[in-house]
Amino acid sequence: MEMKYIQTTCPYCGTGCSFNLVVLDGKVSGVAPYQRSPVNEGKLCPKGTYAHEFVNSPERLTKPLIKKDGAFVEVSWDEALKVVAEKFKSYKPDECACLASARTSNEDNYAMMKFARGVLKTKHIDHCARLCHASTVAGLANIFGSGAMTNSIGDIADAKCVFIIGSNTFENHPLIGRRVMEAKANGAKIIYVDPRLTPTGKQADLYLQFYSGTDVCLLNGMMQLIIKNGWENKEFIQNRCNGYDDLKKEVMKDDYSLENVSIITGVPAEKIKTAAEWFAKSGATAILYSMGITQHTTGVDNVKSCGNIQMLTGNLGRPGTGVNALRGQNNVQGACDMGALPVVYTGYQKVIDETARKKFEDAWKFPDGIAKGENGYEVTTLMNVLSDKPGEIKCLYIMGENPMISDPDLNHVAHSMKNLDFLVVQDIFLNETAKLANVVLPAACYAEKNGTQTSTERRVQMWRKAQNPPGEAKGDWEIIASIAKAMGYGNQFAWSNSEDVFNEIASLTPSYAGMTYQRLAKPEALHWPCPSKDHPGTPILHGEKFGMPDGKGLMTGIPFKYQAERPDKDYPFLLTTGRSLWQWHTGTMTRRSKSLEREEPTGWIEINTEDAKNLDIKNGELVKAVSRRGEIKITARVTDNIKKGVMFIPFHYAECAANMLTINALDPIAKIPESKACAVKVEKIAEV
Ligand code: SF4
Structure with a gap:
């Protein structure tokens, strides 16, 4: 039996802990401490400790799938790429939209951003940083x-x-x-x-x-x-x-x-x-x-x-x-840095800045140019446009996201997704969103590819390949490059490995310009901004001046405003949502990890003890939680730990999804939804 340790970075929260994947005879089989990381010094939380468990799940996607007569059929890569390329070519640029992913690598996100703006020539690209x-x-x-x-x-x-x-x-x-x-x-x-x-x-x-x-x-x-x-x-x-x-x-x-x-x-x-x-x-x-x-x-x-x-x-x-x-996902900082946002290229270079647009156009060398220098739709706006203006957006390409659990007001999201003509989902599992797709493309997970991710503290660290992907699954940027090639843009995606992709990123992104795989391979890696090859990186920002044109921070008077939907006589409680120690986001990975799933296998609603008494609800009882947008059945946890008048539901669980209740009210600038406050009522479920 051959055993080796491959050092990599945790695929869960934005802290960016390192560990060793234990590989036995070519298969990831465990996690062992990596003491030299200054972030976690060998220590891990439960999610990191069990980060190997979902990797070889029998539910991993192993072949491309095409929906035929309402059911998925396994097909060859050649057939899947041909169908996807022909459909993508049939739409006008801004009839297409792309969702990148805070869970995949910087290289994957960069490839998706380049694909959206260079191949599809659409301005509509975003990812779930919009939601967090x-x-x-x-x-x-x-x-x-x-x-x-x-x-x-x-x-x-x-x-x-x-x-x-x-x-x-x-x-x-x-x-x-x-x-x-x-x-x-x-x-x-x-x-x-x-x-x-x-x-x-x-x-x-x-x-x-x-x-x-x-x-x-x-x-x-x-x-x-x-x-x-x-x-x-x-x-x-x-x-x-x-x-x-x-x-x-x-x-x-x-x-x-x-x-x-x-x-x-x-x-x-x-x-x-x-x-x-x-x-x-x-x-x-x-x-x-x-x-x-x-x-x-x-x-x-x-x-x-x-x-x-x-x-x-x-x-x-x-x-x-x-x-x-504190960023919630492993690479949400990096996905933003890579320009997987509707308003910027990499390193926050604005798409409406003609100098920046020209810089990317010249560097990428697409013979027919790139997307116009206009801001695109945020994912939350995209869902509203799909719902309210059917036909404006026809085609959506999603990499490693699951809006059917993560986005607010899931009935609204489901209605929006039905108005798509063509949906491609690229993922490691057949998640709730992938089930709606026309084509599903099987992707490699973090343990099966090299690349980088950028943690919440702007530290850019390495992923290292520990095993081959299952079946015919491939790395995300490689899939994107294959589609680009099938659409006639092979030259623009002629990377031979992830390091080639990273070097292209560094060449176009001032805050990453001094980074190379060789420098990032050190246990401490590098914090951006790192503008030159001899720059040590920047753990603390704003030491002597701020990044504003005159170097000064801007104080602003901010008037207090209440949330969009306040409790009233019909929906008298304030619902807030959040996460659990044992699960992560839409549960795609943690719910397939037996050690984590065992600890908290389903969701719950926290109700203050006095409120529960008034509602005649007992701890452990199944109740109905209802908002103006939907309802779920969920188990009550009666506790003094939550404020009277407030209730809490973790958002990880499809069977009692908190986002069936949440409101699609948006911040006017960031277009982030108000997932932390809406009005609900809770009812006993009548015995039959
Ligand atoms: Fe560290 Fe976060 Fe992974 Fe836990 S989930 S080991 S805190 S990176």
């Missing part, structure tokens, strides 16, 4: 000039105060939670703000149990207290920021008096005062946030408010500080 951190990209870019986590994971341990808002860090980014505990062990105060007392909250020194969606109100109230008490960092504001007067004018309004803020957020006034004081006076406060901040119709406002309070207190550009957006 689009507000981070838009919000932070607007105020700091860079839409990414400002600091690195390791320096969270240097914080003197950690303010966690809208992030269940210990369950969803456990190896970042470890750094929070290191900070606590070093004497830092931990403040936790969330409607649920999660395992993260249980480690906090101060817990603010607020109503979902009142983030701006709370942060404005804290800023009013900071200014009233003279705790703001006057030197930082003076030297490093613009817009202080605008910010001050808003936050000093009576609307944000301690009394008003306490009423609106549901947090006792004393706790808000203590939070403001600890935050401002610590000397180094780090904000950690995740989708509790971003998934709102005020997502961009929420993100900018986090930036406001950090600029007000001078907590940027140093270890232990920063606005730390």
Whole structure:
């Protein structure tokens, strides 16, 4: 028996832990620690520990499938490529749209972006960052000039105060939670703000149990207290920021008096005062946030408010500080960096900038040019267009995404997908979306290919091939290149390996320009921006100046607005959604991992003990949860850990999908849906 260890990067959350895949006789069979990674130092959470289990699942797709008379039939690659190429060629450019993937590599996403803009010549390309951190990209870019986590994971341990808002860090980014505990062990105060007392909250020194969606109100109230008490960092504001007067004018309004803020957020006034004081006076406060901040119709406002309070207190550009957006998926940062967005090419070079458009057109050398320099549809807008303007978009090519579970208001999504003329899904499993496809293309998973992914801290790390893909499955960029070749664009996709793709990315992307596979192979890899071959990378952004034209951060007064749908007499509870330690996103991979699935094999709805008593609902009882958009049957978990009036459902489970209930209300700038707040009612299921 031959055994080897192949070091790679975890395919689950955005932390970017490394481990060794244990390969026995050519088959991945286990995970073993890799001690040299500075991110996780050999430690793993349960998802990383069992990241081998889905790889050789008997449910992996092994052959291309074409739907004939309503049923999938296995076909050869030649037949599948011929059908896909002919159909793709039959549409006008903007009748096509592409969804790239936060789960696949940078090389795969770059290939999809080049395919969309160069082969299909469509402006419509997006991916699921739209659903999780689009507000981070838009919000932070607007105020700091860079839409990414400002600091690195390791320096969270240097914080003197950690303010966690809208992030269940210990369950969803456990190896970042470890750094929070290191900070606590070093004497830092931990403040936790969330409607649920999660395992993260249980480690906090101060817990603010607020109503979902009142983030701006709370942060404005804290800023009013900071200014009233003279705790703001006057030197930082003076030297490093613009817009202080605008910010001050808003936050000093009576609307944000301690009394008003306490009423609106549901947090006792004393706790808000203590939070403001600890935050401002610590000397180094780090904000950690995740989708509790971003998934709102005020997502961009929420993100900018986090930036406001950090600029007000001078907590940027140093270890232990920063606005730390914790990205949920392994490569959501990278997919954005690769331009799998409707407004930018790689490295956030704008498609509406003719110089940038020309640069890509010249480099790619498509004989018939590339897509026009116009912004395309976001995935959420795309679903609305499919639903409301049938025939405008006819063809959709999806790589490694599952909108039939991940997107808001699933009845709406199903209606939209029915209006497609041609759907191609490229995936490792026949997920809920793939079942609707005309053609399904079998892809290799992370363990079966070389490539790179970019973690939440902008660290670009390697995937390394540990086994061959099952059956006839292939790497994503290779499939994309094969389709391009079948459509007559072989020269533009003539890469022989993933390193060729990466070198092309680096040649066109200033923030990746200094990166090579050789440099990334080191355990610490590199953080972008890394603009030249001798640049050491940039673990902490904004050290001396921000990425704005004048180098200054932009403070802005942000008025508080309620969520799109508030509880009322018909739907009296506020529903919020989230994730579990044991499952990941739409469950495509974790639900095929027996060790993870065993722990939490189905979904649940958390109901406050008093609310449950009033509804006559008992713990473990099957109940009906209903919103204006749909209903599900789901098991009740009665607990004191959730705020009265608020309910919670994890969104991983198809059989009781939280997104049957959520609302398709969008942030006006980022077009992110308000998955964190809608109105529901819960009913007992009558016994028969
Ligand atoms: Fe993987 Fe995230 Fe767990 Fe690390 S913390 S092992 S990256 S799921």
